[in-house]
Amino acid sequence: xxxxxxxxxxxxxxxxxxxxxxxxxxxxxxxxxxxxxxxxxxxxxxxxxxxxxxxxxxxxxxxxxxxxxxxxxxxxxxxxxxxxxxxxxxxxxxxxxxxxxxxxxxxxxxxxxxxxxxxxxxxxxxxxxxxxxxxxxxxxxxxxxxxxxxxxxxxxxxxxxxxxxxxxxxxxxxxxxxxxxxxxxxxxxxxxxxxxxxxxxxxxxxxxxxxxxxxxxxxxxxxxxxxxxxxxxx
Numbered sequence: 348x349x350x351x352x353x354x355x356x357x358x359x360x361x362x363x364x365x366x367x368x369x370x371x372x373x374x375x376x377x378x379x380x381x382x383x384x385x386x387x388x389x390x391x392x393x394x395x396x397x398x399x400x401x402x403x404x405x406x407x408x409x410x411x412x413x414x415x416x417x418x419x420x421x422x423x424x425x426x427x428x429x430x431x432x433x434x435x436x437x438x439x440x441x442x443x444x445x446x447x448x449x450x451x452x453x454x455x456x457x458x459x460x461x462x463x464x465x466x467x468x469x470x471x472x473x474x475x476x477x478x479x480x481x482x483x484x485x486x487x488x489x490x491x492x493x494x495x496x497x498x499x500x501x502x503x504x505x506x507x508x509x510x511x512x513x514x515x516x517x518x519x520x521x522x523x524x525x526x527x528x529x530x531x532x533x534x535x536x537x538x539x540x541x542x543x544x545x546x547x548x549x550x551x552x553x554x555x556x557x558x559x560x561x562x563x564x565x566x567x568x569x570x571x572x573x574x575x576x577x578x579x580x581x
Contacts, residue, residue, distance in 0.1 A: 350386075353376055353378070353386065354386055354389070354390060356376060357372065357376065357383075357386055357387075357390070358390065358395060358407065360372060360375060360376075361397065361405060361406065361407035362407055365406065366399075366404040366405070366406055367404055367405050367406070368403075368404045368405075369383045369384060369387075369401060369402075369404075369405070372405075384401060387399075387405055395407070396408040418452070418456070418460070420460070420463060423452075423456075423460065423463045423464065423467075424463070424467050424469070426449070426452060427449065427463075427464060427467040427469075428467065428469050428471065429445075430445040430446065430448065430449050431445075431469070431470070431471040432471050433445040434446065434471075435471045435472065435473045435474065436471075436473070436474055436476075436519065437483070438479075438483040438484065440483075440484045441483070441484070441487075449464060452464070474521065474522045475522060476522050476523070476524070476542070477522075477523075477542035478542065479524070479541050479542050479544075480542075480544065480545055480546070481498075481541065481544050481546070481547040482547075483524075483541070485547070485549060486514065486517075486526065486541070486547065487517070488549075489514050489549045490514045490515065490516060490517070492553060493513070493553045493554050493555070493556070494514075494549050494550055494551070494552070494553050494554075495511060495512070495513060495531075495549075495550040495552050495553070495554060496511075496512060496514055496547055496548065496549050496550060497509065497510065497511050497512075497547070497548045497550065498510050498512065498539065498544045498546065498547050498548075499544070499545045499546040499547075500539055500543055500544055500545070501543050501545060502543065503543075507545075510528075510530055510531070510532055510537070510539075511530075511531045511532065512528035512529060512530050512531060512537065512539075513528055513529040513531070513554045513560070514526060514527075514528055515527045515528055515529060515561065515562040515565060516562040517541075518538070523540060523541075523542070524540070524541040524542070525538050525539065525540055525541065526538065526539045526540075526541055526544070527562060527565050529557075529560045536560075536564075536565045536568065
């Protein structure tokens, strides 16, 4: 790997993790810890806001970004497969957005790489899902806007309930979409199957993130770690 590529990857790793030890960075980049120490020193000298010390770990201060660099073949393949999953397993609006995103990516690729977009030999089959009565785009918007919602829900036993919740995020398990919430009635995390929500009203009232009641907190309570947790806002 070229040193410039390694430094770029190093910054990207630091961006998506809270604290990185030199040992872990060396293992992921397949170099020695001494090389990591040197790379960190050179990044700091060039103005990249890396903080930390050997034996403890390193963090990248919030707000730092790099100018976009060109994708390599593995990254293009990952993007294409991810887009195909979105097109097969989500609603039409998100499927169109995934296709549009690939079109934009293809437009900025050099000619020698453009053929990779349509040539990834990985197919994604559609998964049969129970019909969802509510608007998934509206639900995603409520999550983004942090709007309270009221839902009419039917559980597995057929019992009906009405809940006022703080929608925190969506979870996908095989053929089922789940809504992770903070329930105002139970004063606790609750997860509802999207296909069992019969009606949804989005309030004009918005909520603020509360420590101990965020999607990240829910995932931690469920023992979910790794890259999934690293991708969730703190």
